[in-house]
Amino acid sequence: xxxxxxxxxxxxxxxxxxxxxxxxxxxxxxxxxxxxxxxxxxxxxxxxxxxxxxxxxxxxxxxxxxxxxxxxxxxxxxxxxxxxxxxxxxxxxxxxxxxxxxxxxxxxxxxxxxxxxxxxxxxxxxxxxxxxxxxxxxxxxxxxxxxxxxxxxxxxxxxxxxxxxxxxxxxxxxxxxxxxxxxxxxxxxxxxxxxxxxxxxxxxxxxxxxxxxxxxxxxxxxxxxxxxxxxxxxxxxxxxxxxxxxxxxxxxxxxxxxxxxxxxxxxxxxxxxxxxxxxxxxxxxxxxxxxxxxxxxxxxxxxxxxxxxxxxxxxxxxxxxxxxxxxxxxxxxxxxxxxxxxxxxxxxxxxxxxxxxxxxxxxxxxxxxxxxxxxxxxxxxxxxxxxxxx
Numbered sequence: 001x002x003x004x005x006x007x008x009x010x011x012x013x014x015x016x017x018x019x020x021x022x023x024x025x026x027x028x029x030x031x032x033x034x035x036x037x038x039x040x041x042x043x044x045x046x047x048x049x050x051x052x053x054x055x056x057x058x059x060x061x062x063x064x065x066x067x068x069x070x071x072x073x074x075x076x077x078x079x080x081x082x083x084x085x086x087x088x089x090x091x092x093x094x095x096x097x098x099x100x101x102x103x104x105x106x107x108x109x110x111x112x113x114x115x116x117x118x119x120x121x122x123x124x125x126x127x128x129x130x131x132x133x134x135x136x137x138x139x140x141x142x143x144x145x146x147x148x149x150x151x152x153x154x155x156x157x158x159x160x161x162x163x164x165x166x167x168x169x170x171x172x173x174x175x176x177x178x179x180x181x182x183x184x185x186x187x188x189x190x191x192x193x194x195x196x197x198x199x200x201x202x203x204x205x206x207x208x209x210x211x212x213x214x215x216x217x218x219x220x221x222x223x224x225x226x227x228x229x230x231x232x233x234x235x236x237x238x239x240x241x242x243x244x245x246x247x248x249x250x251x252x253x254x255x256x257x258x259x260x261x262x263x264x265x266x267x268x269x270x271x272x273x274x275x276x277x278x279x280x281x282x283x284x285x286x287x288x289x290x291x292x293x294x295x296x297x298x299x300x301x302x303x304x305x306x307x308x309x310x311x312x313x314x315x316x317x318x319x320x321x322x323x324x325x326x327x328x329x330x331x332x333x334x335x336x337x338x339x340x341x342x343x344x345x346x347x348x349x350x351x352x353x354x355x356x357x358x359x360x361x362x363x364x365x366x367x368x369x370x371x372x373x374x375x376x377x378x379x380x381x382x383x384x385x386x387x388x389x390x
Contacts, residue, residue: 002208003197005137005175006036006105012194013043016135018100020044023052023084023123025116026060027107027215036105036137037077048079049098054106054119055085056216085115089160089340090122096130105137107215108174109225110144112153113161113232113350115339116215117174121163121181128189136193138175138389140208142225145171145201145390149229149313152376153352159341162352167373167380168313169229171201172388179387193389201390204307218248227302230316236347238332239323240297244287251285253299255292256330257323259283263300265326269318273366277310279303317369321360333357 007030020040028036041048051058057069058081069083082095096102102123106116120136127134150168164185172180175193182191205212205222212222219225231249234241242251253259259282266280280300287293300319304310324331338346348354355372358364 001031002140002199002203002210004030004139004210005194005196006030006039006139008194008197009103009137010039010043016044016101018047019098020048021050021052021096021099021102021132022048023054023102023104023106023119025054025056025058025106025215027213028105029211029213031210033211033213040103041077050095051077051079051081052091052095052102052123053081053083053085055115057083057085060214060216084119084122089119091126093126093130096126096132099132101133101135102127103135103137104174104178105139106174107139107213108141108177109215109219109228110141110169110171111225111229111232112150112166112168112170112352115160117177118160118163120174120178121185121187124178124181124187124189124191128187131190133190133192134178136175136178136191138173138193138196140196140199140203140205140210141171141173142205142222143169143229144204144307145173147171148377148380149311149373151351151353151356151373152380157344157349157352157354159344159349160339161349165376165380167377168352170384172384173199173390176384176387176389179389180383183387184383195389199390201388206307218243220246220248223304224249226304226307226310226312229312230314230319231302231312233316233320233347233350236334236338236345236350237320237323238291238334239320240285240287240291240299242285242287243291244289244293245285247285247301251283251299251301252319253283253285253297254323254327254330255295255297256327257298258326259298259300262322262326266300266319266322269322270315273314273318275311275314275318277304277306277308278315279305314366314369317356317360318366321363324360325363
C-alpha cells in the first residue's frame with residue numbers, strides 16, 4: 001500500500017510552527033477518501049488560514065480551458081479560497097500575507113501540459129519573494145516514474161500549458177518537479193517535500209491501491225491519464241478529444257472522418273512504427289458540449305492493452321498526421337487565444353515547438369518524429385537524475 005505525502009504529514013508535522021495556507025483540489029484526499037482540508041485542519045486547527053485552488057477550481061467542477069474560478073469564502077470551513085486560475089495565476093503578496101508555510105497537495109497526471117505543476121511553480125516563485133516556506137505533499141505519478149515520451153519544450157513556445165523544459169511525459173512526481181524547479185529552473189524558495197512511502201518508480205496509479213478522484217473534470221479514471229499524453233494534443237485542432245462524452249480523452253473524432261475506411265491505413269502506420277500495447281476501435285459519438293456539440297462524430301476509442309509498451313505520445317502524433325491528410329480542408333488547427341497565449345498557435349504551445357506541426361503537414365516519417373523528440377533528451381535525463389527521490 002502506498003502512503004501519500006498527505007498521510008505522511010499526520011506523523012511528520014511537529015516542526016511546522018506558523019500559519020498555514022493549503023493549495024488543494026477535489027483529489028486532495030487520503031486513502032479513506034477524507035479530504036485534505038479536514039486533515040490539515042485537524043492537525044493545525046486555527047493555524048490553517050487560507051485555501052488556494054488550481055485550474056478547474058477547488059471542487060474540480062469547472063470544465064473548460066480559460067474558464068476562470070472566482071475567489072470566495074468557503075462557508076463550511078469558514079476560510080477564504082483564492083483561485084490561482086483567475087485574474088492571476090501567481091499568488092499576490094496580499095494572498096500570502098500572514099502565512100509562514102504553504103502546503104501544496106495536488107494530484108498531477110504526469111504530462112507537461114497539465115497546468116497544476118505550473119500553479120505550483122508560480123506558488124514557489126511567490127513564496128520565495130515573500131519568505132514563505134513551501135511544503136509539497138507528494139503523490140504518485142499516475143503513469144509511472146520511468147517512461148519518458150515526447151520532445152523537450154522549446155522555451156520560445158512557453159505558456160501556461162508548458163512553462164519549463166520538460167518532455168510531454170516527464171516521469172516525475174509533483175514533489176520531484178518542485179525539486180527540479182529549485183535546482184534547475186532558478187526558483188530559490190525554501191522547500192521541502194514530504195515523501196510518499198511504498199511508491200516505486202515502476203508503479204502506476206492502478207498499482208497503488210489508492211482511491212482515484214477526478215483531478216479535473218475530463219479525467220474520470222486513472223486509465224485515462226495514459227491516453228491523455230497523446231489525445232490532449234487534439235485540443236490544438238478541430239478534432240474532438242471526446243469532451244462532452246463519458247470517455248473524454250480516450251475517444252477522438254470528427255464528423256467527416258471515415259473511420260472504417262481509415263482504420264487499415266492507421267493500423268499499417270502503427271505497425272511500421274512499431275507501436276503496440278493498444279487497440280484502436282472505431283466508434284461514433286455525439287458530444288453534448290464543446291467541439292461539434294450535437295453532431296455525430298466518427299473516430300476511434302483508444303483501448304490500452306499493455307501499459308508497459310503503450311506509447312501514447314507517438315500514437316497521438318501519428319493519428320494527428322493521418323487525420324490531417326485524411327480530412328484535407330476539413331482539418332483545422334485551432335487558432336489563438338488558448339491558455340492566455342494570444343499569438344502562437346495552440347498546437348505549437350501544446351507540442352512545445354512548431355516542428356511537429358510542420359512534420360504533420362509534410363507527412364513526415366516516424367524516424368523524423370523521433371529525431372525531433374530526442375533533441376535535448378540527454379540534458380533532461382541528467383537534470384532529472386539529480387533530483388529523483390524514489
